[in-house]
Amino acid sequence: MQKVTIRIDPSLCITAANCSGIAPKIFHINEEGLAEVMDGAGIPQGYEHTLEVSDADAELIEEAVESCPARAISMV
Template sequence: MTMKVQVNPDICAGFGICTGIAPEIFELHDDGYAVVLVSEVAPADEDAMRRAESQCPARAISLSEDASVA
């Protein structure tokens, strides 16, 4: 199972909480929203992704588990 993470740039308000939790996965774009740097989340980072998702004030982070990829 592979976890993917996405940020919706339309609702991200650039609080930067996600970049604080996982700076190797999120980066704040100059335009004030976060971008995701990886296409797949390493298993070791999955807990951090769940934390980022639940702590994002704008609820702009969405996680998905791709069951088709081993």
């Protein structure tokens, strides 16, 4: 497990939904069509959230960061 902070810049998000397709446990597209980060229970927590993830989920998040065409996601 590792602790990560995921940030989405809503001004850049273009609703491509690559992130929620790759990591559906982590990313959710809200009613405005913008990606949000979910907590471990699948509840949306807004555009920035810190959570504990498995190594496998961390890899999926990295994949989502790289696949976002708008470069709207960052993870630290």
